[in-house]
Amino acid sequence: MSKATFRISRGSGGDLTPEDYEIEIGEGMVVLDAVHQIQSEGASDLAVRWNCKAGKCGSCSAEVNGMPRLMCMTRLEDLDLSQPVTIEPMHAFPHVRDLVTDVSSNYRAKKSIKPFKPRKPDNADGTWNMKQEDVERVQEFRKCIECFLCQDVCHVLRDHHKHEEFIGPRNFVYSAALEMHPLDTEDRVGDLKKDQGIGYCNITKCCTVVCPENIKITDNAIIPLKERVVDEFYDPFTKLFRMFKPKK
Amino acid sequence: MNGYTTHEFDVLVIGAGGAGLRAAIEASGTGAKVALICKSLLGKAHTVMAEGGMAAAMGTADDRDSWSTHFADTMRGGMYLNNSRMAELHAKEAADRVNELEAWGAVFDRTPEGRINQRNFGGHKYRRLAHVGDRTGLEMIRTLQDHGIHQGFEVFMEYTVVDLLMDGGRVAGAFAYERNHGTFHLFRAKAVILATGGLGRCYKVTSNSWEGTGDGHALAYHAGAEMRDMEFLQFHPTGMVWPPSVRGILVTEGVRGEGGILQNSEGRRFMFDDIPDAYSHQTSDNEEEGWRYITGDKEARRPPELLTRDHVARCIIREIKEGRGSPHGGVFLNIHWIKENLKDAEAHIKKKLPSMYHQFKELAGVDITKESMEVGPTTHYVMGGIKVDADTQMSTVPGLFAAGECAGGLHGANRLGGNSLSDLVVFGKRAGQYAAEYASGHDMPTVDEGQVQDIAKETLAPFERGDTGENPFQIQHALQDMMQAKAGIVRTHVEMTEGLEELQKLKARAAECGVQSNRDFNPGWNTALDLKPLLACSEMILMSAINRKESRGGHYHDDYPEKCPEHAKWNTIIHKSADGTMTRTEAEIPAVRSDLQEIIEENQR
Ligand SMILES: Cc1cc2nc3c(=O)[nH]c(=O)nc-3n(C[C@H](O)[C@H](O)[C@H](O)COP(=O)(O)OP(=O)(O)OC[C@H]3O[C@@H](n4cnc5c(N)ncnc54)[C@H](O)[C@@H]3O)c2cc1C
Ligand code: SF4
Ligand code: SF4
Ligand code: FES
DSSP states (O other), X not given: OEEEXXXXXXXXXXXXXXXXXXXXXXXXXXXXXXXXXXXXTTOTTOOOOOSOSSSSSOOOEEEETTEEEEGGGOBGGGSOTTSOEEEEXXXXXXXXXXXXXXXXXXXXXXXXXXXXXXXXXXXXXXXXXXXXXXXXXXHHHHTOOOOOXXXXXXXXXXXXXXXXXXOHHHHHHHHHHHHTOTXXXXXXXXXXXXXXXXXXXXXXXXXXXXXXXXXXXXXXXIHHHHHHHHHHSOOHHHHHHHHHSOOO | OOOOEEEEEEEXXXXXXXXXXXXXXXXXXXXXXXXXXXXXXXXXXXXXXXOSOEEOXXXXXXXXXXXXXXXXXXXXXXXXXXXXXXXXXXXXXXXXXXXXXXXXXXXXXXXXXXXXOEEOOTTOSSOOEEOSTTOHHHHHHHHHHHHHTTSOOEEEETEEEEEEEEETTEEEEEEEEETTTOOEEEEEEEEEEEOOOOOGGGSSSBSOOTTOSOHHHHHHHHTTOOEEOTTOEEEEEEEEOSSGGGTTOBOOTHHHHTTOEEEOTTOOXXXXXXXXXXXXXXXXXXXXXXXHHHTTOTTSOBOGGGSOHHHXXXXXXXXXXXXXXXXXXXXXXXXXXXXXXXTTHHHHHXXXXXXXXXXXHHHHOOOTTTSXXXXXXXXXXXXXXXXXXXXXXXXXXXXXXXXXXXXXXXXXXXXXXXXXXXXXXXXXHHHHHHHHHXXXXXXXXXXXXXXXXXXXXXXXXXXXXXXXXXXXXXXXXXXXXXXXXXXXXXXXXXXXXXXXXXXXXXXXXXXXXXXXXXXXSOHHHHHHHHHHHHHHHHHHHHHHHHHOOSOBTTBOBTTSOSOOGGGGGEEEEEEEOTTSOEEEEEEEOXXXXXXXXXXXXXXHO
């Protein structure tokens, strides 16, 4: 058994102070285990969200040593324990308490996206036929666990606070899943440009880097959506991007 | 006087897993004014964690399947303690509910013909589980959530209901606190639907999240509802056992559905050693035939790894007890062996079981395409629950409905894998429909301010004891250790008696627990309040289990290791008597309708 120190941001409403907790650590522990241990050994009011403890629900997002991560999937073995491990709440959202933030803007943004509207059923029993190859692209997007780490890292939200004008990478992934759904007949391109701010994205790919589900957010979701926008309107970044993209 | 905000709705749905979301969609569709409350953020309920799939006799992967076979499989799996009408409705309606999810945007894995594909699972005679890799629950909850947010019901996320309000014998609403700031809310409603999920958190080793504290079970019990079959817990045979911090996390049965085998430390496939008579005619007795079944050979019988969960779990315990376990106290689950039979086995495993691959790689440092997993039983699901009318899902309390895992009856003594996700949408829909109907025929009940103030006071009591009281996490851990030891997978009369005694002490400790700081997002306070439902559920489990002097399904009694036909005739009923004590009765099971009985018998041949 060895010891490690965790430097956790504590406080309410954005007024945060780092506090150090030293605990015994065991084999295979993840950051979320450390937080739970600290809670049950004394800091019972330490606020944290979690559910599945297996990377499936997207509740335990935080910034560990400055990196947006799922705490339940971050093993202590992979961190430098000679230094205190810092655990901070996500920065892009209004702070509630300790490691908990108010992520409701993401839900509001999603609601602004036009829902799924399928074509007429293919079969008399009201069902459809789709090939596995045709659904795979959409299945990639539907892996999203709504952890909002991509939203946290995107500078348009994090630094420029465009929460009400820019739906963010998570919601572009959602729009892409709908737009590329083989059965869908709705048109969302106008909204993406006008109300949902896709033009603010300058393809930095920071969102893709942090996605725990390895969704190729920028390449597979945002760029194809931008291309659809360009086909209908004009978008400076896509134009640039297209100029440099190798022709397939 | 404690302040609170009052809300009024026709139908109040408590719980936003598959069952609650489906209920809210249905109730809203009738024009009723509906609220949906959940403890976590929307989309994070247990349903999101479901992996393997959703059972429905659609016949897209095997055209021999039909609702009647699904019905018979469910009854056999439940060892005939099921409510047969619920099993009938479930088998008949599940396929429509799957297709409805597709119409709302779900993208299931496909057959070569472009239809919804179905996979093998334990206890199901044919390939019957619609699935999306091993993240079916995510697909279900997201589809319902994304469809639901446009249906007009109001969502209150991170609200926890602590008590139901009563107007005489009828339910009148619920009292809740909001997590972020601890403010109080009174929800008045004409009808209330409980869809609160399970109670795995009564145990130390569990696949359930912090939410699984049996709140709905306890709320209904305290409101006077009858509870059934509370002795039947499902210990899933394959939870992770190593490293310690992930102990209990689920390894989907889909691994065995794709050909995974169980081996002991000697490398022996021990499931061949004990095949129960009820299943011998449909279970293979050699490896070659078992593999043919996995590859879709309709002549082949199922491999023994796909026997029902209760049986597989006990075989694993036997191997461990007799010294043939794995280094960390489990057994081996091996999927990499399929490369003996399959060229591109590695890619196949990653495609079919992506999140299992990920989970073991990230959390245990094990590559399942090359190494075996170490697995052992974990507390997973509660078959018992609120007793409901099969057609309407109304409990024995007027105006109070229940659906999903917190309702009892469909699964009898043991649930088949995949039958929960289908349960959620079949009975979620029914609960929504009939609760809305009930609401439209009744006036708003009255609320007693005295009752509200009593609840508010009790909810704040842990703060009054403050630092002088015991840390609620410690009490929760002590309860979980006790239940694990005294009411686990193998039970004895002596241990259960001790369990009931220890429970009384734990109740006394819980009454003295204290929490620090304020009401803002305070896990200590939240945990203190969770103790009440955890204790009520643990007592219901022990009280029910100690009286069933036989072994059946999820209840294994070491003093009575056999099934007893006399005990197949009744269900355990628990309810709160007028003086507040917990009472238990045995309720005779009504005769199964003759046409259904015929189906059962045909399928036994
Ligand atoms: C890891 C795992 C894998 C599984 N795999 C499968 C599978 O492959 N196939 C299958 O059929 N089944 C599977 N199951 C079982 C199945 O997922 C669950 O039984 C099912 O999801 C329960 O759904 P539910 O709607 O009843 O409740 P849940 O999804 O558990 O939701 C309960 C809801 O109630 C809310 N709630 C609870 N108490 C309160 C309260 N006091 N106040 C307000 N809200 C409250 C919670 O916040 C939550 O929103 C699996 C379960 C687990 C844990
Ligand atoms: S690629 Fe676009 S959406 Fe992603 S982080 Fe960069 S600016 Fe934000
Ligand atoms: S796209 Fe990836 S990072 Fe963004 S919310 Fe979904 S899972 Fe998280
Ligand atoms: S707790 Fe579910 S993703 Fe971490």
